[in-house]
Amino acid sequence: MLAIKGLYDGTVVRPLEAVTAPANVTVVVVFTHEETKPAPNADVMQFAGCLKDCPAFQGDAVEMQRRWRDEWE
Secondary structure (H helix, E strand, O other), rough: OOOOOOOOOOOOOOOOOOOOOOOOOOOOOOOOOOOOOOOOOOOOOOOOOOOOOOOOHHHHHHHHHHHHHOOOO
């Protein structure tokens, strides 16, 4: 197996490095999104409490945790 990076321009995937492979070989293309890393001094406290009024988190916290955990069984 050979893995390389490339760029997709909306029509064609263009490899970022030379590829040596036989003609008509099967290719698997996986699209990923590069994660942007937060700035080293990013203030994450700006997000504190932003979901407190969200309907999905209303009610007994322990019961919600049990219900969400049991979804996987």
